[in-house]
Amino acid sequence: MLRSIAGWITTGTRKSRCLPIHSRTRYSTRPTSANEQPVTQDPVTDSTGSGKKGRPPGTYAIWAMEVIGGASAFIYYLHLQTDLLKPKVKERLDPNKYTPLMLLEREPLTADTTRFRFRVNRPRHDSQQEELVDDIISQGLWALDVKDHLVQTYRTYTPVSYSVSEVVNDARGLREGHCDLVVKRYPRGSLSRFLHATRVGDHIEMRGPILTWPYSPGAYRRIFMLAGGTGIAPMFQLITRVLSNPDDTSTKLSLLYGSPSESDIIYRKELDALADQHPDRLYIQYLVDQGPSNIAKCARPDKEMLAAFTGSFDSSNDIMLVCGPDPMLAAICGPKPIGPSQGPLQGVLRELGFTNKDVFKF
Numbered sequence: 001m002l003r004s005i006a007g008w009i010t011t012g013t014r015k016s017r018c019l020p021i022h023s024r025t026r027y028s029t030r031p032t033s034a035n036e037q038p039v040t041q042d043p044v045t046d047s048t049g050s051g052k053k054g055r056p057p058g059t060y061a062i063w064a065m066e067v068i069g070g071a072s073a074f075i076y077y078l079h080l081q082t083d084l085l086k087p088k089v090k091e092r093l094d095p096n097k098y099t100p101l102m103l104l105e106r107e108p109l110t111a112d113t114t115r116f117r118f119r120v121n122r123p124r125h126d127s128q129q130e131e132l133v134d135d136i137i138s139q140g141l142w143a144l145d146v147k148d149h150l151v152q153t154y155r156t157y158t159p160v161s162y163s164v165s166e167v168v169n170d171a172r173g174l175r176e177g178h179c180d181l182v183v184k185r186y187p188r189g190s191l192s193r194f195l196h197a198t199r200v201g202d203h204i205e206m207r208g209p210i211l212t213w214p215y216s217p218g219a220y221r222r223i224f225m226l227a228g229g230t231g232i233a234p235m236f237q238l239i240t241r242v243l244s245n246p247d248d249t250s251t252k253l254s255l256l257y258g259s260p261s262e263s264d265i266i267y268r269k270e271l272d273a274l275a276d277q278h279p280d281r282l283y284i285q286y287l288v289d290q291g292p293s294n295i296a297k298c299a300r301p302d303k304e305m306l307a308a309f310t311g312s313f314d315s316s317n318d319i320m321l322v323c324g325p326d327p328m329l330a331a332i333c334g335p336k337p338i339g340p341s342q343g344p345l346q347g348v349l350r351e352l353g354f355t356n357k358d359v360f361k362f
């Protein structure tokens with residue numbers, strides 16, 4: 001292959017690719033008459049007629065040109081079609097090991113909750129790593145483990161948005177994107193205080209995506225969601241994915257979202273905009289514990305309220321997702337043990353007749 005590429009490049013025309021240079025230099029192409037023998041040259045006999053064996057003059061130079069031309073073409077091909085000649089792209093998602101991602105911006109959402117935007121890069125061409133990332137994300141809701149490198153502890157957080165441009169940034173030689181985390185600061189919390197102390201430009205180690213809830217379009221008729229505080233994160237990821245997926249046009253979504261006060265409602269503007277755009281598919285009911293508000297006040301959804309919210313729940317076609325602070329989970333569906341186990345279904349949902357298979361706790 002190299003020789004034919006070399007021949008093509010050094011002769012410069014497509015036609016001459018059929019006749020490599022070395023062929024033409026060794027054999028005469030002069031037209032011959034019927035009684036005239038074609039003049040040929042013994043490729044290994046000196047043309048001076050001295051009888052001395054050897055390569056014709058210039059043969060090695062032509063070979064060298066061919067090799068250099070072929071190598072150049074090959075390098076140019078690698079440069080255009082692969083990332084093999086590029087420096088290794090950093091700040092990529094990796095499900096198998098922690099990778100530092102740079103904090104691009106931070107935006108306070110409420111008194112104790114901030115949105116953190118991290119830069120995520122992708123090489124120009126997807127490698128196995130990107131294919132693995134896409135594969136995990138395509139299987140359902142996902143999260144990232146975030147590590148405090150100073151004390152080597154980690155906690156899990158659910159990105160509320162993630163996107164990477166299809167367009168290559170030529171200056172950086174890669175595709176750029178971002179991933180947003182919404183994190184509540186707990187006064188004595190280890191990881192949440194560490195994250196809230198970071199500054200734009202800092203690098204934070206993350207590992208993921210990690211599949212948290214398997215979901216495929218059309219798997220349920222209606223998805224019911226009970227969220228408290230930053231428990232909105234997985235629900236927001238789900239809502240935006242379902243409503244933007246052209247393959248998921250029939251799933252309906254019902255969200256009951258509780259917050260301490262009206263000013264603590266996270267992403268209210270975005271949620272209301274989505275409900276306005278999809279009135280037949282997204283229903284949202286807010287609850288607040290206290291403060292001046294037109295929103296129904298209820299420190300924790302009680303049996304009567306949940307009975308009204310889940311009135312149309314159909315066990316064979318629907319699912320109930322619950323995410324929020326531990327006391328909320330304990331009251332509504334029973335605590336979720338650390339790890340993959342869901343624990344037994346308890347609390348108000350059990351009293352209402354829900355079973356383990358109807359409910360998923362984050």
Ligand SMILES: Cc1cc2nc3c(=O)[nH]c(=O)nc-3n(C[C@H](O)[C@H](O)[C@H](O)COP(=O)(O)OP(=O)(O)OC[C@H]3O[C@@H](n4cnc5c(N)ncnc54)[C@H](O)[C@@H]3O)c2cc1C
Nearest residue numbers: 155156157158182183184186187188189190191192230233
């Ligand atoms: C799948 C999944 C997704 C999640 N997604 C999100 C998300 O998107 N956003 C988000 O904000 N959270 C999310 N969480 C919760 C998150 O992982 C952490 O649990 C949370 O941020 C608290 O971590 P921390 O290290 O700050 O607190 P921890 O140090 O773990 O402390 C937990 C609680 O104990 C209290 N506490 C700590 N030390 C003491 C002490 N000595 N005495 C008394 N009380 C104490 C803290 O104030 C806090 O209330 C998610 C959890 C899971 C499992």
